[in-house]
Amino acid sequence: MIEKYPETLVVKDKWGDIPLLYALWCNAPTEVVDLLVESYKTNHPEYEFDWKGMIRTLAKASVTHANIHELVMLSDQKYGMQQVVLALATCNKQGFRSLLYTSDETFRYLLRLSISDRLDTLDVERFQEDLKNRINEVGEEISRDEDTQAVYDRLATYESIKEGTSVLELALWKAKIDESRNKRTRVGEDVSYRDLCRINCRVDIVIRNVLPYLLPKRILSGHDSTRVEDSSNESSDESSYYST
Numbered sequence: 001m002i003e004k005y006p007e008t009l010v011v012k013d014k015w016g017d018i019p020l021l022y023a024l025w026c027n028a029p030t031e032v033v034d035l036l037v038e039s040y041k042t043n044h045p046e047y048e049f050d051w052k053g054m055i056r057t058l059a060k061a062s063v064t065h066a067n068i069h070e071l072v073m074l075s076d077q078k079y080g081m082q083q084v085v086l087a088l089a090t091c092n093k094q095g096f097r098s099l100l101y102t103s104d105e106t107f108r109y110l111l112r113l114s115i116s117d118r119l120d121t122l123d124v125e126r127f128q129e130d131l132k133n134r135i136n137e138v139g140e141e142i143s144r145d146e147d148t149q150a151v152y153d154r155l156a157t158y159e160s161i162k163e164g165t166s167v168l169e170l171a172l173w174k175a176k177i178d179e180s181r182n183k184r185t186r187v188g189e190d191v192s193y194r195d196l197c198r199i200n201c202r203v204d205i206v207i208r209n210v211l212p213y214l215l216p217k218r219i220l221s222g223h224d225s226t227r228v229e230d231s232s233n234e235s236s237d238e239s240s241y242y243s244t
Helices: 006-010 019-025 032-045 051-060 065-075 078-093 104-122 124-136 146-184 192-199 203-214 223-231
Strands: none
Touching: 006 019, 006 078, 019 032, 019 051, 019 065, 032 065, 051 065, 051 104, 065 104, 078 104, 078 146, 104 124, 104 146, 124 146, 203 223
16 A cells, blocks of 8 residues: 555644554554654655654553654654653643643653653762652642753753762862872872872862752752752762762
8 A cells, every 4th residue: 555655654634643653653563663664764755754743642642651652762852852741741731631631650751751861871879869759749730841840950950060070070180180290199000190199189078068059059958958968978989979
């Protein structure tokens, strides 16, 4: 049918959807989805897919997360998911529980998916846990847009903090190198000169005491301030916590 009527691949129904969306929606076998994708590339290489619209449609239809994930990976829209999630949050705030409503479970899944790569890059366990907990606490449709934006804002803040602490560590390391050169510090055979300076620059102590001043007051409020205070009492083995 595709060979004989290739134009049907891009024909939209009355809802504006194309066959590829329904293949994913109805959990078609991978072979069928792959065939459709290759057929689009062959017969309609310049066709512009409304990937974000398709993702929103599947989210509102409460299809399985595996199907949504397949569409996201297929569309290569993972880095544009924030716009999709915020759009869904805004729709939900309008109070429509039928066509525009996305279930709490699906919405939280999409929110996690939209920041998954950034979380991995952040690579700070406590920051990651805090964000995951906040996603799990995202409210229902009335407050969902504010809660969602708060997650993105906090992630951006954590990213800035990590970047700042990394720069601070490098500065302390360089200062220790310069100091050791002036003092002509001896180095053992089992450790390099630069590594010794990194060990002795006391970055763990400095960062633990500087961090509370880098965090905005809104993050330090409530249980967050307790976390920061607790972290300052931990061993120096966790210095890489903020600097790796």
